Amino acid sequence: MSIVWLLLPALAWGVLPLVVSKLGGEPVDEIFGTAFGTLIVSVVVELILHPSINAISFIMAMLAGAFWIVGQLGQYTGYAKIGVSKTMPISTGLQLVGTALVGVIIFGEWPSVMSKVIGALGVVLLIIGAVMTSIQDNKDQSNGSQRRTIIMLVVTTIGFIVFNAIPKALSASGIAIFLPESIGMVLAVLIYLLFKHDFHRVVTGKKSWLNIIGGFVFSIASLTYIMSVSANGVNTAFVVSQLSVVISTLGSMIFLNEKKSRRELTFTLIGLVLIVVGAVITTIF
Numbered sequence: 401m402s403i404v405w406l407l408l409p410a411l412a413w414g415v416l417p418l419v420v421s422k423l424g425g426e427p428v429d430e431i432f433g434t435a436f437g438t439l440i441v442s443v444v445v446e447l448i449l450h451p452s453i454n455a456i457s458f459i460m461a462m463l464a465g466a467f468w469i470v471g472q473l474g475q476y477t478g479y480a481k482i483g484v485s486k487t488m489p490i491s492t493g494l495q496l497v498g499t500a501l502v503g504v505i506i507f508g509e510w511p512s513v514m515s516k517v518i519g520a521l522g523v524v525l526l527i528i529g530a531v532m533t534s535i536q537d538n539k540d541q542s543n544g545s546q547r548r549t550i551i552m553l554v555v556t557t558i559g560f561i562v563f564n565a566i567p568k569a570l571s572a573s574g575i576a577i578f579l580p581e582s583i584g585m586v587l588a589v590l591i592y593l594l595f596k597h598d599f600h601r602v603v604t605g606k607k608s609w610l611n612i613i614g615g616f617v618f619s620i621a622s623l624t625y626i627m628s629v630s631a632n633g634v635n636t637a638f639v640v641s642q643l644s645v646v647i648s649t650l651g652s653m654i655f656l657n658e659k660k661s662r663r664e665l666t667f668t669l670i671g672l673v674l675i676v677v678g679a680v681i682t683t684i685f
Contacts, residue, residue, distance in 0.1 A: 402628075402631035402632050404624075405624055405627040405628035405630075405631045405632065405637075406628050406631070406632050406636070406637065406640050407640065408620065408621070408624035408628070409621045409622075409624050409625035409628055409637070409640075409641040409644070410640055410641050410642070410643040410644045410647060411644070411647065412617050412618070412620040412621035412624065412644075413618075413621040413641065413644035413647075413648075414643070414644035414645070414646070414647025414648045414651065415617060415647065415648070415651070416614060416617045416618055416621065416648070417475070417479060417484045417487075417488060417648045417651075417652065418484065418648065418651050418652060418655055418656065419613060419614050419617050420433075420434065420476065420479070420611055420614040421479055421484055421652070421656055422655075422656070423607065423610050423611050423613060423614065424607055424610075425605070425607030425608065425610070425611060426480070426607075427473060427476035427477045427479070427480055428473070428592070428593070428596065428598060428602055429602055429605055429607040429608040429611055430476045430607075430611045430614060431469060431472055431473045431476055431589055432589050432593070432602050432603075432608045432611065433607075433608050433609060433610060433611020433612045433613070433614055433615060434472065434585075434611055434612075434614040434615045434618055435469065435582070435585040435586045435588075435589045435615065436586060436589075436609075436612055436615060437611070437612035437613065437614060437615015437616045437618070437619065438581075438582040438585060438615040438618055438619050438622075439582040439583065439585070439586050439615070440612065440615065440616075441582075441615065441616060441619035441623075442578045442579040442581070442582040442583075442619070443579065443582075445575065445578060445579070445623070446578075446579045449575060451572075451573060451575045451576035451578075452572075452576060453572045453576040453577065453580070454572070457570045457571065457572040457576070457577065457580075458577075458580045459580070460566050460569070460570055461566070461567070461570065461572070461577035461580035461581045461584065462580045462581065462583055462584030462587070463562075463566065463584060464562065464563045464566035464567060464577070464581055464584065465563070465580065465581035465582060465583065465584025465585040465588065466584040466585065466587065466588035467558075467559040467560075467562040467563045467566075467588075468559060468560065468563040468581070468584075468585060469559065469584075469585050469588040469589055469592070470556050470558065470559025470560075470588075471491075471495075471556050471557055471558070471559030471560030471561075471563060472559070472560075473556065473559075473592075474491070474552055474553055474555070474556025474557065474559070475487060475488075475491050475553070475556075477549070477552065477556075478490075478491065478549055478552070478553055481545060481546075481549040482545070482546050482549045483652060483656070483658045484648055484649070484651075484652035484656060484658065485533075485648075485649045485650075485652040485653055485656075485658045485660065485668065486533065486534060486536075486546070487549075487553065488645050488648045488649050488652075489529065489530055489533035489534075489645055489649055489668070489671055489672060489675060490530045490533060490534055490550060490553055491553050491557060491560075492530075492642065492644075492645040492675060493526045493527065493529055493530030493533075493675050493678075494530065494553060494554060494557040494560075495557055495560045495561065495564070496526050496642070496675070496678065496679050496682060497523050497526050497527060498557060498558070498560070498561035499560075499561055499564045499565070500519060500522070500523055500526075500682040501523070502561055502564075502565045503568075504516070504519065506565065507568055518681060519681070519682050521681060522677075522678045522679075522680075522681030522682035523678065523682060524678075525674045525675075525677055525678035525681065526674070526675055526678035526679070526682070528671075528674055529670075529671040529672065529673070529674030529675035529677075529678060530671065530675065531671070532667045532668070532670055532671030532674065533649070533667065533668045533671035533672065533675075534546065534550060535663075535664060535667045535668075536664055537661045537663055537664060573626075574622075574625075574626035574629065575623075575626055578622065578623070578626075621641075621644075625637060625641055628640070628641070635683050635684055638679075638683050639679055639680050639683050639684065642675070642676060642679040643676065645672065645675060645676075646672050646676065649668065649672060653665075
């Protein structure tokens with residue numbers, strides 16, 4: 401059963417971009433549906449398992465969920481602007497680099513000189529891999545759009561980094577923080593809609609509620625990842641979960657018909673390998 405827990409997070413997180421892209425709608429519709437779908441699942445889990453959590457951890461978990469919205473909205477916007485096959489490797493590479501650096505600076509990971517050297521090598525591989533997946537042949541105006549989108553991904557990835565960092569500082573279990581995280585997600589989305597003056601359209605839109613399915617897929621990934629950590633350990637569970645970037649990138653070319661030239665495909669495949677290797681190095685060593 402531990403193998404099932406090990407593979408399901410990668411599969412679900414890899415399928416998520418394909419699902420929301422197929423369901424359609426604007427990025428804000430997708431993030432609304434994903435947040436509410438996650439909240440529905442988290443309420444069911446809470447009613448069944450009744451995990452305990454203190455008030456401070458509850459509030460911090462809500463904050464983490466709100467920051468997740470920043471990162472995920474950036475990803476969904478990236479799907480619309482440059483496609484899943486470019487967005488996911490870049491976003492994943494940025495997340496891994498940022499999370500590794502936060503681990504070293506704040507949580508004192510990689511304590512020895514050797515671990516710092518090996519970890520730095522892993523970070524370099526992640527950066528090179530992300531850059532290679534962004535290479536494209538045509539040198540027209542789309543390059544400017546891609547550069548702007550990549551800058552947007554760099555900025556919004558801060559949301560993912562905070563989302564990943566906060567649970568490390570909490571004593572509560574992953575199951576216990578699942579509900580408050582989802583509450584934070586929903587509140588952040590609603591506040592964003594109010595500022596965007598798009599509240600009524602999104603809340604009453606069919607595409608928004610259809611994207612609840614995306615929330616169910618995300619919840620499967622999150623819950624099975626928690627089970628994988630328990631069954632296989634943090635390092636193994638995390639590294640295997642990063643295979644999701646391979647699934648989403650290749651899946652987008654197969655199921656979403658995202659086109660790449662032979663040269664672009666070669667660079668993308670090499671970049672994916674470097675990202676996975678970098679993930680292994682920064683996590684295991």
